Amino acid sequence: MKIAIMQPYIFPYIGYFQLINAVDKFIIYDDVNYINKGWINRNRILVNGNDSLFTIPLKEASQNKLINTIDVNWDAAWKSKFLKTIALSYKKAPFYADVLPLIEKTINTEQTNISAVITNNLTIIAAYLGITTEIVSSSSIYVNTHLKAQERIIDICLQEKADTYINPIGGLELYDKSAFSEREMELFFIKSKPCIYPQFKNEFVPWLSIIDVLMFNSKATIKEFLDNFELV
Numbered sequence: 001m002k003i004a005i006m007q008p009y010i011f012p013y014i015g016y017f018q019l020i021n022a023v024d025k026f027i028i029y030d031d032v033n034y035i036n037k038g039w040i041n042r043n044r045i046l047v048n049g050n051d052s053l054f055t056i057p058l059k060e061a062s063q064n065k066l067i068n069t070i071d072v073n074w075d076a077a078w079k080s081k082f083l084k085t086i087a088l089s090y091k092k093a094p095f096y097a098d099v100l101p102l103i104e105k106t107i108n109t110e111q112t113n114i115s116a117v118i119t120n121n122l123t124i125i126a127a128y129l130g131i132t133t134e135i136v137s138s139s140s141i142y143v144n145t146h147l148k149a150q151e152r153i154i155d156i157c158l159q160e161k162a163d164t165y166i167n168p169i170g171g172l173e174l175y176d177k178s179a180f181s182e183r184e185m186e187l188f189f190i191k192s193k194p195c196i197y198p199q200f201k202n203e204f205v206p207w208l209s210i211i212d213v214l215m216f217n218s219k220a221t222i223k224e225f226l227d228n229f230e231l232v
Contacts, residue, residue, distance in 0.1 A: 008118035
């Protein structure tokens with residue numbers, strides 16, 4: 001059993017989906033504090049050849065609140081503006097007609113909880129790409145918020161009877177391989193390799209939202225991207 005645990009990110013970059021695809025169960029870590037100016041409700045797309053930040057509006061978001069207690073403000077004007085930006089930026093992209101419904105399905109959901117919205121978003125895109133990993137939220141299962149940091153991650157792994165835990169490369173200084181091996185588990189860090197593709201005739205801008213990857217690449221090409229990493 002291989003698992004990964006990550007905070008919920010909306011329309012995340014390809015590396016996030018590499019992590020989902022690399023494990024048997026992906027756990028959305030949603031009963032931890034919200035991070036202002038993080039990637040939970042923001043990401044970057046290509047606008048006029050440059051990276052441009054978009055932000056899903058939230059209601060009273062605060063770093064003093066847990067992610068799964070925060071709601072999205074589904075403002076009609078924001079939705080219209082966002083979809084117009086997508087159209088202006090990507091209408092001539094080769095897979096626009098296939099990808100637009102995925103975006104619309106995400107932002108037209110009746111769900112308002114940001115964790116539920118992102119879980120839905122990840123599930124929609126995973127299904128489109130043929131990723132079969134089970135996706136669950138930490139708040140719905142593990143009842144271990146009294147634990148912190150590495151010990152909580154290890155406890156989730158033990159509850160899942162996992163033998164392998166994979167973490168993003170950014171966690172190299174946060175987790176100790178020996179602490180996992182003492183519990184008969186292996187700890188790996190996933191390091192994404194460059195996934196380069198044509199973005200019209202512009203100079204390539206790397207690591208944008210999965211929206212950009214989907215717009216310019218076939219499912220077959222993206223499946224190759226999903227394996228374009230190394231474990232360290």
